[in-house]
Amino acid sequence: MTAYLNGQFLPLDEARISPLDRGFLFADGAYEVVPVYQRRPFLVEAHLQRLQRTLDGIGLPNPHTFAVWRELLQRVLADSAFDDQALYLQVTRGADSKREHAFPSAVAPTVFICSHALVSPSAAQRELGVAALSVADSRWLHCDLKTVALLANVLLRQQAVAVGCAEAIMLRDGLLTEGASSNVFLVSDGVLLTPPADQRILAGISRQLVLELADRNGVPCEIRDVSEAEMRSADELWLTSSTREVLPVSTLDGQAVGSGVPGPLGRQMAAWYRAYREQATRRVDV
Numbered sequence: 293m294t295a296y297l298n299g300q301f302l303p304l305d306e307a308r309i310s311p312l313d314r315g316f317l318f319a320d321g322a323y324e325v326v327p328v329y330q331r332r333p334f335l336v337e338a339h340l341q342r343l344q345r346t347l348d349g350i351g352l353p354n355p356h357t358f359a360v361w362r363e364l365l366q367r368v369l370a371d372s373a374f375d376d377q378a379l380y381l382q383v384t385r386g387a388d389s390k391r392e393h394a395f396p397s398a399v400a401p402t403v404f405i406c407s408h409a410l411v412s413p414s415a416a417q418r419e420l421g422v423a424a425l426s427v428a429d430s431r432w433l434h435c436d437l438k439t440v441a442l443l444a445n446v447l448l449r450q451q452a453v454a455v456g457c458a459e460a461i462m463l464r465d466g467l468l469t470e471g472a473s474s475n476v477f478l479v480s481d482g483v484l485l486t487p488p489a490d491q492r493i494l495a496g497i498s499r500q501l502v503l504e505l506a507d508r509n510g511v512p513c514e515i516r517d518v519s520e521a522e523m524r525s526a527d528e529l530w531l532t533s534s535t536r537e538v539l540p541v542s543t544l545d546g547q548a549v550g551s552g553v554p555g556p557l558g559r560q561m562a563a564w565y566r567a568y569r570e571q572a573t574r575r576v577d578v
Contacts, residue, residue, distance in 0.1 A: 293371070293372055293373070293406065293407060293408075294367075294368055294371035294372070294407075295307045295368065295404065295405060295406040296364050296367070296368055296403070296404065296405040296406075297309070297402075297403070297404050297405075298400075298402060298403055298404075299403075301367060301368070301371070304406050307404070307406075309387070309402055309404075310387035312387045312388055312389070312390070312391065313384055313386065313387040313402055314384050314385040314386060314387070314388070314396075315382065315384030315385070315402060315440055316384075317391055318393070319439060319440045319441035319442075319443075320350070320352075320384055320385045321350075321352075321382055321383055321384030321385065321402070321439065321440045322343060322346040322347050322350065322352065322382070322383050322437070322438055322439055322440070323343075323380065323381060323382040323383075323438060323439070323440050324339045324340070324342065324343045324380075324381050324438065325339075325378055325379065325380055325534055325535070326339045326365065326378075326379040326381070326534070327376075327377075327378060327379075327410055327534045327535060328369050328375075328376060328377035328378070328379055328407070328410065329375075329376050329410075329569065329570075329573040330375050330376065330573060331369060331370070331375055331377075332572075332573035332574075333362075333365060333366075333369065333379065333573075334534075334569055334572060334573055335497050335501065335534075335572070336362065336365065337358070338497045338500070339497055339534075340358045340361055340362075342438060342495070342497065343361075343381070343383070343438070345437075346437045346438045346439060347383065349434070349436070349437040350437060350439065351395070352383065352385055352401065353401075354383075355383060355400075355401045355403055356403070361381070364405055365379055365381065365405060368405045368406065368407050369407055372407040374407070374408075374409040374410070376409065376410040376412075377407045377408065377409065377410050378407065378408050378409070378410045378411070378534075378535060379405065379406075379407050380404075380405065380406050380407070380408070381403075381404070381405045382402075382403075382404045382405075382440060383401050383402070383403055383404075384401060384402040384440070385399065385401060385402075386399040386400050386401045386402050387399065387402065410535060411535065412535060412536070412537070413536055413537075413539050417458070417539065418539065418540070418554075418562065419554070420542060420553065420554070421539075421540040421541055421542025421543070421549070421553065421554045422457070422458035422459065422531075422539060422540070422541055422542065423456060423457040423458060423541070423542070423543045423544075423546075424452065424457050424458060424459045424460070424461050424471070424529070424531075424541045424543070424544050424545075425451065425452040425455060425457040425459075425460050425461070425544075425545060426460075426461050426462075426463055426520075426523075426544060426545055427448050427451060427452070427460045427461070427462055427463070427472075428462070428463060428464070429462035429463060429464035429469045429492075430444055430448070431444040431445065431462075432444070433491055433492070434491055435469070435470070435491060435492055435493055435494055436489070436490065436491045436492075436493065436494060436495065437494075438494055445472045445473060446472075448460040448462065448472045449472035449473060452472070458531075458539075458541075459471045459472060459473070459474055459531055459541070460472040461476055461523075461529075461541075461544065463520050463523075464492060466519060466520050467487070467517050467518060467519060467520070468487055468518040468519070468520065468522075468523050469487060469492045469493050470487070470492075470493040470494065471531050471533075473533060474496070474531040474532060474533040474536060474539075475493065475494075475495075475496040475498070475499040475531070475532045475533065476523075476529065476530070476531060476532075477499075477502065477529075477530045477532060478518065478522070478523055478526035478527075478528060478529050478530070479526060479527045479528035479529075479530075479555060479557050479558070480522060480525070480526050480527055481527070482512065482557075483512045483513070483514055484506055484511055484512065484513040484514070484557070485513075485514050485516070485518050485522065485526075486499065486503075486513075486514075486515055486518070487515070487516070487517060487518055488515050488516060488517070489515075496532055496533060496534070497534055498532040498533055498534055498536075498537060498538075498565075499532050501565065501568065502532055502538065502561060502565065503515070505561065505564045505565060505568065506561070509564060511557070511561075523544075524544065524547075526549060526550065527550040527555055528540065528549065528550055528554070528555035528557060528558050529541040529544065529549045529550075530558050530561070537562065537565050537566070537569070538558060538561050538562040538565050540554035540555070540558045540559075540562075542554065
């Protein structure tokens with residue numbers, strides 16, 4: 293597989309960074325994952341806009357214009373063997389000559405892109421739903437920035453995986469925040485609920501699309517703080533992310549969510565999402 297690293301396209305297993313790279317030493321960097329269907333990137337502009345917000349948030353100048361980013365991503369995905377891909381891009385503050393907490397001056401950022409096969413939920417998971425585990429949200433208070441500082445998310449996700457669950461759903465001060473690698477929606481009495489996109493959560497690209505589809509199709513929706521009690525009594529619970537799209541949760545902490553099977557609004561939203569994605573990535577042969 294071809295990767296891009298600091299101006300060079302090269303085999304992924306030949307890509308190397310300095311051990312003094314600040315992404316390696318301090319998790320001082322930003323990243324995005326762009327889904328690709330039939331070699332067409334999906335919602336790439338929204339991902340690049342979020343990358344810009346994260347870079348602005350950590351005081352790291354964007355090394356490329358959006359046009360250049362699109363060209364680089366297109367080259368990497370074109371060299372991949374897979375039609376459906378997950379394009380990964382990462383920008384760190386670069387490598388200084390020493391390990392020092394303060395930002396270095398006049399250091400070039402490290403830019404890395406690679407691609408892997410897109411791993412989506414199985415048909416059984418979409419049909420039956422997945423299990424989730426509720427956990428305390430122990431992360432820092434800038435969850436709105438998509439940085440590579442993901443150790444807390446990794447540990448919480450592993451806690452869920454260790455007991456046979458697909459995701460960890462986080463709670464902070466009695467309120468729902470998000471999943472370890474997803475946003476969370478719930479349905480209560482026909483109303484779609486999701487927490488606000490403040491510093492407690494990462495505003496997902498798929499989350500925003502679900503909100504737009506809900507508005508377009510007349511689904512009542514409230515963006516507000518959601519209590520743990522509301523979450524546990526919900527009729528439906530969903531995870532959303534670029535790779536999961538809309539994935540129902542059928543059990544939480546071993547207890548059935550609603551009737552214990554994916555609900556009607558979740559099934560409908562998944563169909564709307566899929567139709568939107570297929571239209572947006574449809575090939576037009578000239």
